[in-house]
Amino acid sequence: MKTKNLIFFGLISSFFLIFLVFIWKILATLQGLNIQNFNLQIVFIFGLLISFANLRIGNKIKIFYKSIIFSLIFVICDGYIIQKLPLWYNVGIFLVLYFFINKINKYSFEDLKQEHSTQVIFFDFLTLFGILFFSFVILFPFYMMLITSFKTQIALLVNPLDFSINFTQDLRDLFNSYFVIFKSYKFGKYIITSSIVSIGTVFITLFFAIPAAYAIARLNFIGKTFLSTSILIIYMFPAIVLVIPLYTIFSQLGLRNSIWGLLIVYTATTLPVAIYMLQGYFKSIPKELEEAAIMDKLSWFGIISKIIVPLSIPAISSVALYVFMIAWNEFLFSLMFLDNPNSFTLSRAIQYLSGDAETPRQYLMAGSVIVTLPVLFIFVYFEKYLVSGLTAGSVKG
Amino acid sequence: MNGTSDNILLNTTFTLKNFKKVLFDDEFVELLLTTFYYTFFGTVGSIIFGILTAQMVNQKFYGRTFMRSVLLFPYVAPVVALAYTWELLLDPNSGTLNSLLINYQVIETPINLLGQKYIEINILGFDFKLRLALTTVIMFEIWRYFPLAFLFILARLQAIPKELYEAADVDGASPFQKFFKITLPQITAVISILFMIRFIWNFNKFEDVFLLTGGASGTRTLPINVYQQGFAISDIGMGSAVSIVIVVLLLLFMFFYFKLLGKRVDEN
Known part of the structure; x- marks a missing residue:
């Protein structure tokens, strides 16, 4: 029973991490970064490792240090060694990981032993997933509407994925469409x-x-x-x-x-x-x-x-x-x-x-x-x- | 040269020719089916999303009030702006969605989500023909109107007495049991009202389909037909006949709905 709960917890938390990284990577792609694949297998393995290690360590180390250590390990492996991406991307992924570890920290071995723990975990993560999913799905079209109005026709045709705004240009050019x-x-x-x-x-x-x-x-x-x-x-x-x-x-x-x-x-x-x-x-x-x-x-x-x-x-x-x-x-x-x-x-x-x-x-x-x-x-x-x-x-x- | 003629609205010559043309048209069954798919799946989808989001916002988390207003954005923003934004998002040539999918190598050639009538899908060896443009339009419909269901269901959820859940906790009920045994029975009444309201309004929805596809590629619903007959072809008589068909169908729907609802109330 306990191993079943453990495996379930590991799986669902890593899926949640995958989703978090997935959204961040899409947003990064839209800022003009050239990301061709998500490396989801690596994220998944990291998710499993981090959630088990977090359970094992428990409260022996302060949550603040624990999150920083795990996030740094992830960022160094994923961002620098595997994909070689710029700093701002890695800062973002660091914050994503920090958020993730703070979320999974409330579960301990004792919680997993309790009755209905799989369902409780499932509903907790479903809520988190829902908040992110719906915010993304609803706000994205509005975000796109706003950004597109600041772009030029050529920029839109050359790279439709580049949503970054060039703030260094003249205000007149920026608000040209208006x-x-x-x-x-x-x-x-x-x-x-x-x-x-x-x-x-x-x-x-x-x-x-x-x-x-x-x-x-x-x-x-x-x-x-x-x-x-x-x-x-x-x-x-x-x-x-x-x-x-x-x-x-x-x-x-x-x-x-x-x-x-x-x-x-x-x-x-x-x-x-x-x-x-x-x-x-x-x-x-x-x-x-x-x-x-x-x-x-x-x-x-x-x-x-x-x-x-x-x-x-x-x-x-x-x-x-x-x-x-x-x-x-x-x-x-x-x-x-x-x-x-x-x-x-x-x-x-x-x-x-x-x-x-x-x-x-x-x-x-x-x-x-x-x-x-x-x-x-x-x-x-x-x-x-x-x-x-x-x-x-x-x-x- | 001078001349007078009767005002067409005031003379008393009538004909049933238009109704015959509407009802015995080859495309009438197709038109009815499209309208029905659009209405039914749009309604059911928005209610399901409404339940999910209401259940979500009913929990305590940081930024809950902000989330509640964000969830209502699609419902309060002007349909014109939203429809054109979606059109750009789904555009096959340089739309964001297609570019993203190609960039991640999910697809090789862009999919025209709003302009393609059918798409072949292979699930477990069975070939399906999915009405692609219609599905996209239904998605937009769900996206735009689930906030109404969300608000109604959330208001109902917040009125459920806490004691019910506390008693269930004492009995050792699981979260799933609590949802299906307590929450769902408490919200069935509001769901059935929502189903009726949304069904009627979706049945008459014109703007959304008109702005997204203009009724092309298999998305011609009855309200679109009213517009096409009455204004694009300029046959006011035909347009009116289609309008009357809509009203009759709606009255039929309401009649059966209330009969069914009355029966259910009697049984309980």
Whole structure:
């Protein structure tokens, strides 16, 4: 039983080490290093040796010295003798090894003897593996987007694996793609259009959603249940089905290629989410406050503007941020309704840019960075409000 | 010269010709199958990844809140930017993925992941024909939408009472048993809701496929067909007919889903 656990521990920790080294080697290759193979067998053998030696030594040597000694041995064998790689690569691999040894140090012979120890070890390493795997898989495209926007067409074609940025060059050259898309492709105008449409949608949506949500949360009227269920149905209703009727109607009314048309559609699509999220919050406000206000002969408008709105600023701002993000990211309607470059939104402009096969890819990526940054910034900055809202109302998409 | 004509939206001549053309088209079965593959595997994949990541973030580790926001990035970023980044990543000529694979000698010639309809795969002596472009599009779909499943499942996981796990520890349950006997039964309700929401939304997903492949190389789904009929060929009538087919299929799905769900609730 004990040997089985021991072997399992050795295998799984060496696989974890392989994965760590694998990711570091990919990142190093993308900095222009010429690494043709991973030497995974060697890493595997080292992983086995290190994990067994670590178990054997236990706490006889301090963890700090132990990690440094093991890491140095690995770096000298792998980095200098076998592959002859530059210093920065070896510093990285040293840190990777240091991290690895600190992770495996918490297991001792006693732990391995315990019941279910293989499963505990398996889950521990699966969590570690998952954190690294998902961070890599998610962040890599964003990293690529950013780096590509700083490269030149020639550099991208000569060596597509070279992701290093030359910081010694002139700032003007570094940000060249951004200058070009603002100058020749009029991205400044698109940013303004996108901002007007998104912020406009936020205000119009809130203007209708606050009274509507209040009515659903508090008032009794005929057809109330019908109204609140139909809000959910509209929320689930597919946008692609609405596109054709809206297109024909907008063409006849002359609303295509206009900001007004977009404002109408975006308000209609975001209103259900906004009402749904707000009415849940309004219901949680104690009724007594409003009863006191009714005694003071305040009108409904007064109650909403003097009591409800000031009390629900956090909920209203999170709804506002959501509506902004939905309107800013929206693509389907802007593709269908806008075909005149003068009224493009950012998303539509980037799609238009890519339609021309001649457009260099770094311009496309610079545009993508511009459209992504505000949304990610809002999201990271207001994350606390937004996450609770996401599960409560959830964004359509 | 002056002339007047009826407004086409206001006259009362109707025809069923468009529906006949949609339903009895040779490619209709193929279209339905593609849509179904796309929807089903995209939904199941995003839920599986959602369970894995929620289970992961539910543990304590350094940088957990940061990890939670990173996991939501694909869901909140604009689809246009993400789709074009993926297109560059997977590009056969100088895309990063193909260059990496060639550099490490995994493959010899680049694979056109978004432009090749089928790829022959040999597993244990059996030859499979995998829908390559469709699989790639499904991968993008899973990558972009698993955060929603992650958030819902994480919220549910954090609401499971700790006493259940403590009692299981006393009884000497293994981590696997704890997961399958405690965690999984607690999250089935939220998973079934997620399955429905994601199934409906994936069924209508247009932007992702349109931006990645434009519906070429075997990735033409029903929503793409609406666009192609209505705007590329400019046959508004045909496009509307396809839209109606989508609505009917969705209503059918919801009907069976609620019937099945109602039955399950009765049994318990």
